[in-house]
Amino acid sequence: MSGIIGKKIGMTSVYDENGKNIPCTVIEAGPCVVSQVRTIEKDGYSAIQLAYGDKKEKHTTKAMKGHFAAAKSTPKKVVAEFTRFRDKRAHGEIVTVEVFSEGEFVDVVGTSKGKGFQGVVKRYNFRGVNDATHGQHNRLRAPGSLGASSYPSRVFKGMRMAGRTGGNRVKMINLKVIKIIPEKNLLVVKGAVPGPNNSYVIVERWN
């Protein structure tokens, strides 16, 4: 596996060699510092921990300051672990966007945009009530029946109802890498990526 932490910059579109318009997302990916190396002997599993995004020293706890000082790095905002990293990485090493190459497929993990308290039509793609007749009135987006009556005399757990929507961890899989600009740490992937602009995302490739 290869992975990196980045920041969603925004969307634009480019043209491929056939003249097709491709919607794409620009991600500022890395540079990340290897802030810790987990080993089987010590931690029971093997992984590397990457850190990204500068953080003010006064907002960093002493514990975290020490953690980053051990990696000879300034304090960082986001920390994530990556298991089964393909290349061996040493403590304190810098991981750049060049772990990926153009044309390969990556997965992008982010936190989706929060949408607040939403009804079932938006939340679970229920179809609502499409009838104006048959006694329907004022209930175009109603969820309908929640279940049977005297048996079971209750509503089953997990019944899909209205509630807080969005703001979940979402992974978009198999996004094609359109372009890489290593000087600016830019990664351009085809399609959309979860979350608002300026949100942190994890880009990874499993092969």
Add this chain to the structure above:
Amino acid sequence: MSKQELIQLIEDGIEVKEFPQFKAGDTITVTYKIKEGNKERLQKFQGVVLQRAGSGPTATFTVRKISGNVGVERIFPIASPFIEEIVVNKVGVVRRARIFYFRNLRGKKARIREKRR
């Protein structure tokens, strides 16, 4: 480097051809390439510009024409490599930048005053 500049960096690679100026209400003819199998040919689309949307190389414009009593709209990206040529046939006088009301007009009503030169 700001967000805008980073996106600019990606969009810099997109080539936009030089086209004459046009706006909503103008009648234009767009000549564009279409591919059928291996053959390439040119096709013309003449109609009224409903709107110009977006900015920079990702901008688009919408053209509407009436084809056999059915309204047909096409949205062209301004940087599309398939667009060969744009000719402005008429410069119309309209009061807004997006003339979606024009969709509801038929026959004699669907006329746009031409600008006097």
